Amino acid sequence: MEAGKHDRWATHRARAPWPYAALDVPALRAGGRLARPLRQFVVKTNSRCNLACTYCYVYEMADGSWRDRPAVISAEVRALTVRRIADHARRHRLPSVDLVLHGGEPLLTPAAELAAFVEELRAALPTGCALSATVQTNATLLTAERLDALAAAGIRVGVSLDGGPGHNGRRVDHAGRPSWPAAARGLRLLAERPESYAGLLCVVDLEQDPVETYESLLSFAPPAIDLLLPLGNWSSPPPGRRPGRTPYADWLIAVFDHWWDAGRRRTRIRRFEEVIALLFGLPTGTEALGLAAAVTAVVETDGSIELIDTLKSAYDGAADTGLHVARDGFDALLDHPGFAARQLGPAALAPVCQACDLVTVCGGGHYVHRFRDGDGFRNPSVYCTELDALIRHIAGRLRAAVPERPAPDADPWAGALPC
Numbered sequence: 001m002e003a004g005k006h007d008r009w010a011t012h013r014a015r016a017p018w019p020y021a022a023l024d025v026p027a028l029r030a031g032g033r034l035a036r037p038l039r040q041f042v043v044k045t046n047s048r049c050n051l052a053c054t055y056c057y058v059y060e061m062a063d064g065s066w067r068d069r070p071a072v073i074s075a076e077v078r079a080l081t082v083r084r085i086a087d088h089a090r091r092h093r094l095p096s097v098d099l100v101l102h103g104g105e106p107l108l109t110p111a112a113e114l115a116a117f118v119e120e121l122r123a124a125l126p127t128g129c130a131l132s133a134t135v136q137t138n139a140t141l142l143t144a145e146r147l148d149a150l151a152a153a154g155i156r157v158g159v160s161l162d163g164g165p166g167h168n169g170r171r172v173d174h175a176g177r178p179s180w181p182a183a184a185r186g187l188r189l190l191a192e193r194p195e196s197y198a199g200l201l202c203v204v205d206l207e208q209d210p211v212e213t214y215e216s217l218l219s220f221a222p223p224a225i226d227l228l229l230p231l232g233n234w235s236s237p238p239p240g241r242r243p244g245r246t247p248y249a250d251w252l253i254a255v256f257d258h259w260w261d262a263g264r265r266r267t268r269i270r271r272f273e274e275v276i277a278l279l280f281g282l283p284t285g286t287e288a289l290g291l292a293a294a295v296t297a298v299v300e301t302d303g304s305i306e307l308i309d310t311l312k313s314a315y316d317g318a319a320d321t322g323l324h325v326a327r328d329g330f331d332a333l334l335d336h337p338g339f340a341a342r343q344l345g346p347a348a349l350a351p352v353c354q355a356c357d358l359v360t361v362c363g364g365g366h367y368v369h370r371f372r373d374g375d376g377f378r379n380p381s382v383y384c385t386e387l388d389a390l391i392r393h394i395a396g397r398l399r400a401a402v403p404e405r406p407a408p409d410a411d412p413w414a415g416a417l418p419c
Contacts, residue, residue, distance in 0.1 A: 008317060008320055008322055011315070011316075011317050012317075012318075012337075012338070014374070015314075015315045015318070015373055015374065015376070016314075016315075016318070016338075016371070016375075016376035016377055017374070017375065017376050018341075018375065018376035018377060018378040019337040019338060019340070019341035019348075019376065019377065019378075020337050020338070020376070022376075022378075023337045023340065023341055025335050025336075025337055025340045026335075028340065029335070033344075035334035035335065035340065035343060036293045036295060036334075036343055037088065037091075037092035037094060037295070037334070038088060038097075038295050038296065038297050038330050038333070038334075039094065039096070039097060039098060039295040039296075040097070040098040040099075040100065040295055040296040040297070041081075041085050041097065041098065041099050041100070041296075041297055041298075041299065041330075042100045042102050042296060042297070042298045042299070042308075042309070043073070043081060043099065043100070043101060043102065043117075043298075043299045044069075044073065044102050044103060044104065044106075044298065044299065044300045044301050044309075045072070045073050045101050045102070045103065045104075045106045045109045045113075045114060045117070045301070046071060046072055046073070046103045046104040046105060046106055046108045046109050046301065047066050047069045047070065047071055047072075047103065047104045047300065047301045048066075048071045048103070048104045048105070048108060049103055049104045049105040049108075049138075050105050050108065050138075050140060050141070050173060050174075051105065051138050051140065051171055051172065051173055051174075051179050052172060052173060052174045052176075053170055053171045053172070054170045054172070055170055055203060055230060055231075057231050057309070057310055057312050057313040058104070058309065058312060061231065061236075061312060061313045062236075062312060062313060062314060062315050062316050062318070063312035063313075063315070063316050063317065063318065063319065064316060065300075065312070065316070065317070065319075065320070066104075069300055069301050069302045069304075070301045070302055071108075071301065072108075072109060072301060073109075073301045073303075074301075077299075077301070077302065077303040077325060077326075078117055078120070079120070080303060080325040080326055081299050081303070081325050082117075082120050082121045082124050083124065083325075084325050084328075084329055084330055085097060085099075085121060085124075085125075085330070086121070086124035086125050086126065087329055087330075088329065088330040088331065089125050089126055089129045090126045090129075091331065093126075094129050095128065095129060095130065096129060096130040096131070096132060097125065097129060097130075097131055097132070098132045098133075098134070099118065099121060099131060099132070099133045099134070100133075100134050100135075100136060101114055101117070101118075101133070101134070101135040101136070101155070102135075102136050102298075102309075103136075103137075105137060105138055105140075105141065106135050106136065106137060107135070107137050107141040107142070107146065108141070111145070111146040111149035111150055112149055114135060114149075114150065114153070114155065115149050115150060115152060115153035115155065116153075118131070118133045118153045118154065118155055119153055121133075122154075131154075132156075133153070133154060133155045133156070134155065134156045134157070134158050134198050135150060135155055135156075135157055135158070136158045136159075136160065136201070137157060137158070137159055137160070137186075138159070138160055138161075138171065138179060138183060139159040139160075139161065139182075139183040139186035139187050139190065140179050140182035140183050140186060141182075141186065142157070142185075142186030142187070142189055142190060143186075143189070144189055147189060147190065147193055147196060150196065151193065151195070151196045155196075156196055156197070156198040157190055157196050157197060157198055158198035158199055158200070158201065159183070159186075159187060159190065159199075159200050159201070160200075160201045160202075160203075161183060161187070161200050161201070161202060161217065161220075162202050162203055162205060162208075162213070163202065163205075163208060163212075163213040163216040163217055164180070164184075164216030164217070164219060165180055165216075166208075166216075168180045168183070170203075170205065171183070187220045188220070190220075191220050191221045194221075194223065197221075197222065197223055198223070198224070199222050199223050199224030199225060199226065199267075199268075199270075200217055200220070200222045200224070200225045200226070201225075201226050201228060202217060202225060202226070202227055202228065203228045203229075203230055204227055204228065204229055204230065204248060204251055204252065206239065206240040206247050206248070206251060210251045210252070210254040210255045210258075211254055211255060211258050213255075214255045214258060214259070217267075218266055218267060221267075222267050223267060223268065224267060224268040224269070224270060225267055225268070225269050225270070226269075226270040226271065227252060227255065227269065227270075227271050229248055229288075229366070229369070229383055229386075231310055231313035231368060231369075232313075232369065232382055232383075233313070233314060233368065233369055233370070233371035233372065233382050234370075234371065234372035234373075234375075234379060234382050235371065235372055235373040236313070237382060238382065238383070241382070244385075246385055246386050246389045247386075248383060248386040249385075249386040249387070249388075249389035249390045249393070250389075252271070252386075252390050253389070253390060253393050255269070256269075256272050256390075256393070256394060256397075257397075259272065260272075260397055270286070271288070271289070272394065274286055274288075274289050274290065275289065275361060275390070275391055275394050276394065276398065278290050278360060278361040278363075279361055279391075279394070279395055279398060281360070287308070287342065287366060287367060288365070288366045289361065289362060289363050289365075289387075290360065290361065290362075290363040291345040291346060291359075291360060291363045292363075293342070293343040293345070294308070294339060294342035294343055294367075296308055297330055297333055298319065299325060302324075303324050303325045303326055304320070304321075304323070304324055305321055305323035305324060305325060305328060305330065305332075305333055306319040306320060306321055306323075307319045307320075307321060307336070307338050307339060308367075308368070310366075310368045311338075311367075311368055313368060314368060314371040315371075315373065318338075318371075321333060321336050321338065321339075323336070341367075341377065342367055346359060348364070348367075348377075348378065349363075349364040349378070350364070350370075350378050350379050350380050352380055353380055358387075358388060358391055358392075361391050362381075362384075362387045362388070362391060364380065364381060365380070365381025365382075365383055365384065365387055366381065366383075369381040369382045369383055370382070
């Protein structure tokens with residue numbers, strides 16, 4: 001065990017000196033910088049998947065820890081997780097917590113078991129603490145019966161989908177067959193239950209037409225769409241990235257203009273709404289943009305408490321903390337350097353980011369996208385120029401939407417939007 005602990009910290013310090021060698025968490029706490037409690041708990045109910053998406057960060061990128069984990073979370077680990085979440089909520093007097101049932105593919109676990117997990121947690125939370133529960137699925141296993149069972153437990157359904165026919169080619173099963181027909185069947189069932197529909201996640205694919213992709217997603221009447229940038233970093237750049245060019249910004253701008261210019265809002269697009277909110281100085285709850293503190297913990301099927309699982313794209317073991325629900329409360333995660341770094345706001349950013357006029361909007365970009373092997377996470381985002389172009393474009397559209405500019409001394413945009 002001690003050897004494993006040594007290897008873990010040696011790997012962290014070698015691959016990511018910042019924060020693992022440079023950040024002194026005890027000194028932070030002694031200096032008065034307190035941790036913020038967790039609000040969201042991502043629980044991996046199943047570590048296997050019925051699909052083999054070519055870009056999956058769990059199975060296809062740097063980390064291979066899934067191979068050594070049990071396929072399904074046990075009743076014992078589930079009970080320990082419920083107790084730890086309830087203890088954390090009680091200790092910090094949380095008014096609400098978010099539970100995300102995740103995988104792999106969580107619907108490989110019977111819906112009744114997922115529902116029982118949620119009901120156990122709801123019963124264990126302190127009085128006055130509300131529970132919001134979501135399952136994140138690929139939709140291929142959705143049936144009317146499963147949706148009924150999830151709805152009865154108050155579990156909403158989020159779906160990962162990259163578009164309609166012709167746009168979903170990277171989401172295939174283990175035999176290389178397209179997942180689209182099964183996913184489409186599940187989504188049609190979900191669209192009939194708007195009270196259960198959380199929305200769609202779509203990874204940007206430069207090979208696909210942006211507006212066509214967006215319109216194909218709209219055919220399933222999602223209440224919200226989140227457009228995700230592919231997981232990449234300075235040591236493993238995202239596909240299609242070229243110095244001096246902004247293909248991802250161009251893709252997103254095409255969708256934004258189509259969405260913004262529509263006669264009515266047919267759906268919410270989270271990335272765009274968050275940029276707009278941040279431009280106006282409003283708070284958001286994402287780590288992908290802005291300076292909000294991290295509030296998410298992950299529990300794997302074996303009970304390991306980990307950092308956000310997208311870190312698995314950086315290096316093998318990047319999400320590992322050495323903590324476990326059998327022996328550790330969630331407060332222990334708050335003082336882990338890999339977590340504490342994500343609650344530092346501007347202090348976690350590279351000097352060039354701290355000096356940027358977009359820092360309160362961009363926030364240095366997603367923490368995962370800042371990684372450079374042997375250096376760590378205190379770098380600009382690998383998508384820095386892309387984010388700059390997208391944010392400035394949206395700011396320009398907002399400025400143009402003001403019918404008449406007020407007098408300079410009454411300018412509501414002053415200090416909110418970049419030039």
